[in-house]
Amino acid sequence: MSGGPSRRAALAALAAAATAACSSRPDGASPPGAGGASSAGSAGSSPSGTSPAPTPSSSTTGPEPSPAVPAFPAVPAAAAYALLPGEVEPACKQAALDAASAALTVDAAAPSAASGPLEPLRALVPTGSSTALEVVYPQYGGLDAPRRTASVMLVADLLVAGATAGTAAGATAAAPERRSTTVDLRLTSEGGRWSVTQVLVPELPAAAPAGQLPEQTRQLLATDRVVLPGSARADLLAGSVHPAVVSTLLELSQTWRLHVQVLTSGHPVNVFATDRVSNHTRGRAVDLWALDGVPVVEQDRSPWREVVEAATALGASEVGGPQDLGGRGQFTDQVHQDHLHLGFGRA
Amino acid sequence: MTTRAPGRGRAARLLPRPSALSAGGIALALLLAGCSAPAAEDAPPAGARSGGAETGAGGPDVEVSAPERLPGVVSSDDVATTDDPLAAWAEQTAAEPAQVTSTADGAVQDVLWFPPAEPGGPLLVHVHSWSDDYTQEVGIPLARWAEQEGWGFVQPDFRGDNAGPDSTGSELTSQDVVDAIDLAVAEGGADPERVYVTGYSGGGMASLLLAGRHPDRVAAAAAQVPVYDLVSWYAYSREAQPEARYTADIEAACGGDPTADPAAAQECTSRSPASVAAAVRDAGIPVLVTHGAGDEVVPVADGLRAFDDLADEADRVGATAVGELPAPTGDELTATRFTDEDPPVLFARSSGDVTVAVFDGGHELVYYPALDWLARVDAASRA
Numbered sequence: 001m002s003g004g005p006s007r008r009a010a011l012a013a014l015a016a017a018a019t020a021a022c023s024s025r026p027d028g029a030s031p032p033g034a035g036g037a038s039s040a041g042s043a044g045s046s047p048s049g050t051s052p053a054p055t056p057s058s059s060t061t062g063p064e065p066s067p068a069v070p071a072f073p074a075v076p077a078a079a080a081y082a083l084l085p086g087e088v089e090p091a092c093k094q095a096a097l098d099a100a101s102a103a104l105t106v107d108a109a110a111p112s113a114a115s116g117p118l119e120p121l122r123a124l125v126p127t128g129s130s131t132a133l134e135v136v137y138p139q140y141g142g143l144d145a146p147r148r149t150a151s152v153m154l155v156a157d158l159l160v161a162g163a164t165a166g167t168a169a170g171a172t173a174a175a176p177e178r179r180s181t182t183v184d185l186r187l188t189s190e191g192g193r194w195s196v197t198q199v200l201v202p203e204l205p206a207a208a209p210a211g212q213l214p215e216q217t218r219q220l221l222a223t224d225r226v227v228l229p230g231s232a233r234a235d236l237l238a239g240s241v242h243p244a245v246v247s248t249l250l251e252l253s254q255t256w257r258l259h260v261q262v263l264t265s266g267h268p269v270n271v272f273a274t275d276r277v278s279n280h281t282r283g284r285a286v287d288l289w290a291l292d293g294v295p296v297v298e299q300d301r302s303p304w305r306e307v308v309e310a311a312t313a314l315g316a317s318e319v320g321g322p323q324d325l326g327g328r329g330q331f332t333d334q335v336h337q338d339h340l341h342l343g344f345g346r347a
Numbered sequence: 348m349t350t351r352a353p354g355r356g357r358a359a360r361l362l363p364r365p366s367a368l369s370a371g372g373i374a375l376a377l378l379l380a381g382c383s384a385p386a387a388e389d390a391p392p393a394g395a396r397s398g399g400a401e402t403g404a405g406g407p408d409v410e411v412s413a414p415e416r417l418p419g420v421v422s423s424d425d426v427a428t429t430d431d432p433l434a435a436w437a438e439q440t441a442a443e444p445a446q447v448t449s450t451a452d453g454a455v456q457d458v459l460w461f462p463p464a465e466p467g468g469p470l471l472v473h474v475h476s477w478s479d480d481y482t483q484e485v486g487i488p489l490a491r492w493a494e495q496e497g498w499g500f501v502q503p504d505f506r507g508d509n510a511g512p513d514s515t516g517s518e519l520t521s522q523d524v525v526d527a528i529d530l531a532v533a534e535g536g537a538d539p540e541r542v543y544v545t546g547y548s549g550g551g552m553a554s555l556l557l558a559g560r561h562p563d564r565v566a567a568a569a570a571q572v573p574v575y576d577l578v579s580w581y582a583y584s585r586e587a588q589p590e591a592r593y594t595a596d597i598e599a600a601c602g603g604d605p606t607a608d609p610a611a612a613q614e615c616t617s618r619s620p621a622s623v624a625a626a627v628r629d630a631g632i633p634v635l636v637t638h639g640a641g642d643e644v645v646p647v648a649d650g651l652r653a654f655d656d657l658a659d660e661a662d663r664v665g666a667t668a669v670g671e672l673p674a675p676t677g678d679e680l681t682a683t684r685f686t687d688e689d690p691p692v693l694f695a696r697s698s699g700d701v702t703v704a705v706f707d708g709g710h711e712l713v714y715y716p717a718l719d720w721l722a723r724v725d726a727a728s729r730a
Contacts, residue, residue, distance in 0.1 A: 318726035
């Protein structure tokens with residue numbers, strides 16, 4: 001069991017501090033600013049690309065390190081996330097966000113709050129670290145018609161602060177590491193109140209041997225025109241994404257900057273509330289939650305219509321979005337109010 | 348008598364299927380059909396396809412693919428009947444004849460079918476109309492579309508035309524269709540969860556009966572100008588089309604005049620889609636009902652009643668004539684998948700899992716809205 005008594009956490013922090021004092025961050029991220037503020041909201045620094053319009057908030061800091069005494073790392077400051085206007089069943093998404101944020105805002109000095117159905121989230125928190133969650137987007141993976149059960153696929157950056165080593169001359173603290181994270185939270189509603197009943201943390205696939213990735217996959221991984229969360233990046237590195245998905249994303253990215261929510265990892269294996277295998281599972285589909293930095297759920301501002309038509313023209317056989325535009329394979333439902341689904345189904 | 352939409356062509360013999368042509372012929376046939384060749388399974392999309400409108404401002408210079416249609420073919424009225432329908436099927440489609448033994452009573456039923464392009468592909472089931480059988484040439488454009496799209500196709504016999512107790516909406520007929528589906532699944536690799544059924548008139552009736560009796564075997568149904576209630580249709584036919592065969596057929600199937608004999612009425616009811624509407628609705632099976640406003644064989648009231656029985660209470664039409672109904676909105680039209688190439692839609696509504704489109708036409712199967720609607724359901728089923 002992790003998250004044991006604080007004494008155990010303190011020992012882990014000591015070990016982490018020893019390491020942190022001798023090494024610098026491999027990604028060269030800037031150190032946190034005064035008061036422990038992190039680089040939250042910097043799209044360029046986030047593997048997930050972060051929210052297009054992050055809203056920094058007041059920081060949440062842990063205890064100041066005692067002079068000359070190794071200390072617990074402070075809880076990183078994370079940008080707050082506010083649900084966007086137009087979300088379907090916002091109470092459901094808010095419940096998912098609240099639960100995930102509470103479970104992953106971890107002070108190394110204190111026991112983790114992740115328990116019950118949220119316990120799988122503990123595995124995301126390194127021993128001895130303090131963490132906070134910075135939400136990129138909570139997208140529906142499913143919502144049944146009566147709105148009693150749902151899947152919310154949460155893409156976020158987990159801000160991980162290792163232990164710090166404080167001295168009388170001044171504390172040294174590495175900037176929190178950003179770890180792109182995708183989790184699938186399952187929720188149910190009883191009496192109008194949503195609660196998380198299960199959390200699925202995807203096991204990311206192993207990368208394919210070097211040199212075996214198709215050229216277009218390498219291009220997709222390299223371009224900054226397609227913002228990929230870590231889970232989607234892992235799918236691409238594994239070589240498990242269908243070439244039609246890859247080429248379509250590359251083609252669309254010539255015109256729009258695409259914000260990917262999920263390819264395979266992190267999406268429900270089956271179409272939600274059915275026993276039909278999703279084309280995401282087969283590597284034949286992608287969900288886009290924002291276009292040119294504008295969330296799809298902001299339907300009047302988002303260029304989602306143009307992208308739908310272009311994707312259809314490029315051969316996508318499943319194109320879900322906020323409205324049914326009438327083209328072949330185009331569809332809408334309450335789940336697809338917050339993203340575009342581009343799929344390339346087996347005939 | 349049927350009412351034809353304006354500007355429609357005469358019944359025409361269809362082009363030979365592209366696979367029976369030379370490479371140049373394929374290109375010509377596709378050009379005529381306003382379409383491009385289906386992409387190879389694992390080939391990335393090659394970019395823009397021909398046909399259709401351009402995207403809106405700010406989009407790339409691509410064109411949107413339009414539904415691929417056979418030239419001159421809009422509805423069943425555009426398909427000629429020949430003296431040798433099996434020869435027409437052989438010339439124009441990939442369908443091959445086979446036989447299926449009923450799992451209900453061991454009777455052997457004929458079927459025309461082909462498998463999907465690859466295992467796990469969807470299956471289109473066309474159930475023939477009242478007075479026809481598995482050779483009905485109305486199914487040829489459906490088979491052509493299925494082949495083009497990589498879907499499997501089945502057009503089964505289910506006790507032939509509706510002229511007796513074994514046919515005419517019996518439980519046996521629905522099992523016959525299921526047995527034909529099983530053939531395509533077992534021998535053709537069709538995905539049993541991606542089975543889509545359509546038919547018109549008696550085929551619309553058979554589609555709804557299949558969905559209600561075997562909801563686990565049907566992913567969606569497009570019921571066109573469906574016979575919905577044999578009792579009321581008997582009464583209508585006796586008054587409106589006494590020269591037609593339908594009243595005699597119903598009496599033979601149900602054991603008498605259902606308007607006078609309670610036992611016959613009960614039998615007719617059990618063979619009517621109205622008796623399974625609740626099962627269809629409860630199973631959540633998507634249904635498209637299309638009906639010609641000028642249909643004089645099966646009145647439009649039947650289609651509207653089918654919609655009402657499948658719709659949420661607040662959305663029910665409660666009308667028997669199109670003149671009582673409002674013109675469709677843009678979103679309502681979109682949901683029907685009718686385009687400018689199809690007959691004008693006079694009324695449309697969606698509610699829950701059912702959509703109805705009343706079009707300016709008669710007793711006919713309108714091909715491409717139904718096919719596009721089924722394809723859309725299939726697309727959404729994998730998201």
